[in-house]
C-alpha cells in the first residue's frame with residue numbers, strides 16, 4: 001500500500017510464483033449470517049468504518065424496483081424475474097456481507113437480455129435513481145448473447161443507500177462495452193459487486209466511473225471460462241472532501257490464453273478525500289498463455305487526501321505471456337504549478353490541464369461521445385470548486 | 387526594442403534557521419538582441435537569480451527591483467511574467483503527470499498569445515521545431531518531461547523557447563549534461579530564436595564550451611550573490627583558464 005509518494009512510478013514485472021493473497025479461496029454465500037458482522041479488523045473492510053455503510057450491512061434491507069428505468073434498441077429485452085429463478089446466481093455469488101444482504105433482500109432481479117448476434121450502436125441504458133436514504137437492495141442480470149456487440153450504461157444518481165449485485169454474462173464471441181456510473185448525491189452509500197463471466201473469444205470492456213456519493217465501493221470480478229477472451233477493467237474516480245471511493249477489481253484467469261488489462265486512475269481533492277484501490281489478478285494453473293497488466297495511478301491535488309493502492313498478483317503457472325503491475329500516487333505540487341505557470345498558464349488552467357489530461361484518457365476508452373462530454377464537464381465543475 | 391533591468395536585487399530563502407540571504411545586490415541590464423553570459427561557482431546564486439526573475443514562490447525579494455520596459459515585474463504573478471515575455475529554461479525541468487507534450491505546448495501557446503493558434507499551421511510549426519531539435523515525433527504524446535533523459539529535457543525546454551517566442555530568455559545551465567552533438571543542436575535552437583525575434587538572452591553556464599556556438603556580447607562573473615566583474619567575451623576565456631579563485635578570495 002502506498003503512502004502518498006512524490007511523483008514516482010514503481011513498476012514491477014513478475015515471473016511465476018509471487019504469492020500474495022489467496023483470493024480464490026474466499027468464501028461465497030447468499031446468506032448474510034454466513035459472514036461475520038463487519039469490523040475494520042477484517043481485511044475486506046479495513047479502509048472504511050462501519051458507519052459509512054449506513055446500514056447496508058444489516059440482515060434486512062428494502063428493495064429497489066420503481067427506482068430503476070431502462071431503454072435499449074430492438075433485440076434487447078428487460079424483465080423483472082424472481083431471484084430464485086435461473087439464471088440468477090449463475091455468474092457470481094456474494095463474497096462479502098453487504099453483497100449477501102443485497103442478494104437475499106432483492107426478491108426480484110432485472111434480467112436484461114441482449115439477443116444473439118445483435119450488433120447495435122444504440123446504447124442500452126439502465127438508470128437507477130435513488131429517492132431516499134433507506135438501505136436497499138438491487139439485483140441486475142445482463143446476458144449478452146453470442147456474437148452480439150453492444151454498449152450498456154448503468155447509471156446511478158439521486159439519493160441512495162444501495163447494496164447491489166450485477167451479474168454480467170458475456171457469451172462466446174460476444175462483445176460488451178459496459179459502464180457503471182456512480183453519480184450519487186451526497187448522503188449516499190453504494191456497495192456494488194459486479195460479476196462477469198466471459199465465454200470463448202468474448203470481449204468485455206468494463207468501466208467504473210465514480211464521482212458522487214459519500215461512500216462508493218465497486219468490486220468488479222471478471223472470470224474467464226473459455227480460452228481466447230479479453231477483458232479490460234477500467235476505472236476513473238474523483239474524490240472530494242469527505243468522500244470515500246473504493247474499487248476492488250479482480251480478474252480470475254481460469255482459462256488459457258486470455259488477456260486482461262486493468263487501468264484505474266483517480267484524483268483526490270479536499271480534506272479527508274479517500275480512495276482505495278485493491279487490484280487482484282489470479283492466474284490459475286490451467287491459465288497458460290495469460291497476458292495481464294494492471295495499473296493504478298492517483299493524483300493528490302490537495303493536502304489532507306489519502307490514496308491507498310494495492311496491486312496483488314497470484315500466479316499458479318509459469319507458462320504465461322506476461323504479468324505486471326504498476327501503482328503510483330503522486331502529488332500535484334508547487335513545482336508542477338510553477339513549471340506550467342512559467343509558460344504563461346494560469347494556476348486554474350494548470351490544475352485543469354493536469355487533472356483532465358490524467359482522467360479523461362480513461363473516460364475516452366469507453367468511446368461513448370455523450371458520456372465523455374458529460375463527464376468532462378462534470379470534472380471541470382469539480383475542479384472549479386477546488 | 388525591450389529592456390530588462392535588475393536593480394540592486396536582494397533575495398533570501400526561508401530555512402529552518404530563518405531567512406538566508408542569497409542574492410546581495412544584483413545589477414544587470416539586458417536589451418533586445420543582446421546575449422549575456424553569467425558564469426560563477428556552484429552555489430553563487432545563479433539559479434536563484436533565474437528563478438527570482440521568473441517569480442518562483444520560494445524566493446523572497448527583500449530589496450531592489452526588476453523592470454521590464456519600465457514595468458514592475460515583481461508585482462506580476464509567474465504566469466503574468468511569462469505572458470509579458472519572460473522565459474526561463476530550467477536547470478531541472480519537472481515531470482508533469484497526465485499532461486502530454488502536445489497538449490501542454492498548445493495550452494502554453496494559447497495562454498501566451500491570448501488565442502488558440504490556427505491548428506494547421508501550429509501542427510506544422512511544432513513538427514518543424516521538433517525536427518530541428520531532433521526530437522522524435524513520438525514525444526508529442528508523452529507526458530511532459532516524464533521519463534525524458536537529461537538531454538531530452540533540455541531540448542524540450544528549447545523547443546518551448548522557439549515556439550513561445552518570448553522577448554527575454556534565461557537559460558539556466560541548458561548546456562549541462564549535453565554531449566557535443568546535443569550541445570550543437572541546442573545552441574542552434576537558441577541562435578534561431580535569437581535571430582528570429584531579436585531575443586535577449588541571459589545564459590547561465592559553467593563552461594565556455596557553449597559560448598563557442600552562442601557568442602556572448604557581455605560576460606558577468608557571479609560570486610557570492612552578486613556580479614563581481616563584467617566584461618566582453620574575452621572574460622569567459624580567462625575564467626576558464628584561471629577559475630574563480632581570484633574572486634572568491636577577494
Ligand SMILES: Nc1ncnc2c1ncn2[C@@H]1O[C@H](COP(=O)(O)OP(=O)(O)OP(=O)(O)O)[C@@H](O)[C@H]1O
Nearest residue numbers: 399400401406408427428429430431432433434435
Ligand atoms: N531552500 C534553501 N535553503 C537553504 N539554502 C538554499 C535554499 N535554496 C538555495 N539555497 C542556497 O542558495 C545558494 C545558491 O543556490 P543556487 O541554486 O542559486 O546556486 P547556483 O549558482 O545556481 O549553483 P549551481 O552552479 O550549483 O547550479 C546555495 O548555497 C544553496 O545551497
Ligand SMILES: [Mg+2]
Nearest residue numbers: 432433434477
Ligand atoms: Mg544553478
